[in-house]
Amino acid sequence: MRHSHIGVTSLQQDAAHASKVTLVGALFDALLGVVKIITGLLGHSAALVADGVHSLSDLATDLVVLISIRLGGRAPDQNHPFGHRRIETLGTMILGLMLLAVAIGLVWQNAFSLWQGQSSTVPTWPVLLVAGLSFGIKEGLYWYTIKTARSLQSELLSANAWHSRSDALSSIVVLLGAGGAMLGVWWLDAVAAMLVAVLIGWISLQLLTGSLAELIDTAVSIEQQQAYRAQILQTQGILAINALRSRTSGGKVLLELKLEVAPRLSASEAHWLGQQVKQQLKKQFTEIGDILVHINSPASTLPEQLTSSSIRPALQQAMETLLQRYQLEAADAEVFLYYQQPIRADILLSSQAQARFAKISTRQLLHQLQHIWPQSRQLQIRFYQLKAD
Known part of the structure; x- marks a missing residue:
């Protein structure tokens, strides 16, 4: 009971630590998402708006992570004797599907923008400022989260950390795209937004592949x-x-x-x-x-007429019959079976049985046993502390 109590406490502590890290990330995701979208709309940057949507999608994934950690951190119970850790795996798969949906939506939206042609507006300098700020914050969140993920050995928390890093990398893409658009390359901002979407999609596929492999019980490397x-x-x-x-x-x-x-x-x-x-x-x-x-123990092939379920009962019955001939009881002989080739049976006799058999050789005793149960000839039988032949 003591070990069980310690295990439950450890699971609860790990879940609390992971939840704290996720809540910190969720707070920054909410702030950055709102700031990016507002700045992107006012500053005419589709790439920054896409990056803001990415940050807000992190809120949904943070919620999935929190729920998964809370449920997956429960101790094993009668209905789940192997624990609840696979809930984290399911959470990782949901997170991957959500990211994939975001990526597909961004690609579609910005591909349509490219098809429409050059816009009359270009990004403004606040877009660059917010993108740079986003990179610094999200890269910091990555290291904060991945450190905890490694200490807790949590694949779900690790996936969320990489989600933060994808946001940091996408901010770099926004910087390049918006900067290029400000220099006159009008299509670079939309292309940057699509690159962000491709990055999000790649990460989602990595998460889906890993969680699916776990759900179908794939072996380790x-x-x-x-x-x-x-x-x-x-x-x-x-x-x-x-x-x-x-x-x-x-x-x-x-x-x-x-x-x-x-x-x-x-x-x-x-x-x-x-x-x-x-x-x-x-x-x-x-x-x-x-x-x-x-x-x-080393494998052996049993004779066809001797099955693993018939050897001991038959041998013990034969020994009891033999012992009765000498006014002895079943408790006066203990049988040890070794399933090897050939099958070996060591029979240890009590001191009373040894006294009764004092004038009988082991060969004679074995012959009498084989007469009672003929199939015992296929075994290697030894009696202990008997008169030598």
């Missing part, structure tokens, strides 16, 4: 998988990696591992090795979220 494999095999006792499956959720990598260990390890020791692997992976790779480990 081969290079990442090789790094994980190398780290796993450094754990002494892990003989091989039978399978490694990966996917991402809310920017976190989720792993499913099938690890091979020695066939005669106890269940507790095999579990301990799995825990060591998980701890080392999370220590070395901070992007890893949850790890599911399945422990395997």
Whole structure:
């Protein structure tokens, strides 16, 4: 319970930090959007108006980010045992679709302006001033947001940071376009607005591609998988990696591992090795979220007439029959099965059973067991602490 409480607190703190950063960005987006549009309209710059629309679109995306962070930061519950981080992924996809719509609208509007021909007005100097101010503010917001995104390992916050940088870069395009139009190249302002739209569209496609890959459980890169494999095999006792499956959720990598260990390890020791692997992976790779480990022993092919569900019950029943012949109980023999090739069965006898079998060789005892259950001839059976042959 204590660990769960700590986890919930950490998620809540991360969500609060991310929300604060997003709210700061939203405040500047609102101010810049209004100032750009008013200045662009009064200063006759379609590029600055387009940039203002871009800034106001950031408000909508900021809202998506805030909602996604709030919902995605919730702890796992009964209905969502793997957590809610995929809500952030969905939020990133919505953000990408909104940006794509803005980009298409800007391209259409300014392509129509170019088709109409030269305008009688040219941009004025306040357009240059506002565009320069916008670049400084939005570039500052990018670094403020990306620093938090990296510390929280949030793909959604990182996407919003790049959204701010796209606004900063588009302000440079506005500076060039408006400046060129003021120097007599009338079409440069409309072309600059279209370049801004293309930049917005490119960023939206990057966001959509990444979030879609996550939603369809795309594996991480081969290079990442090789790094994980190398780290796993450094754990002494892990003989091989039978399978490694990966996917991402809310920017976190989720792993499913099938690890091979020695066939005669106890269940507790095999579990301990799995825990060591998980701890080392999370220590070395901070992007890893949850790890599911399945422990395997070396694979073997079972004889056709022996299924995994019939060996133990049949063998134990045969041993009970054998023990009864010597007035012993089932508790006087414990069976350990090792599914290897051939399948091995170690039978540990109690001190009372050892005393009763003192005058019987292991070969005789094995022969009696095989007579009771003939299929046991396909197993490698050993009795412990019996009289030697």
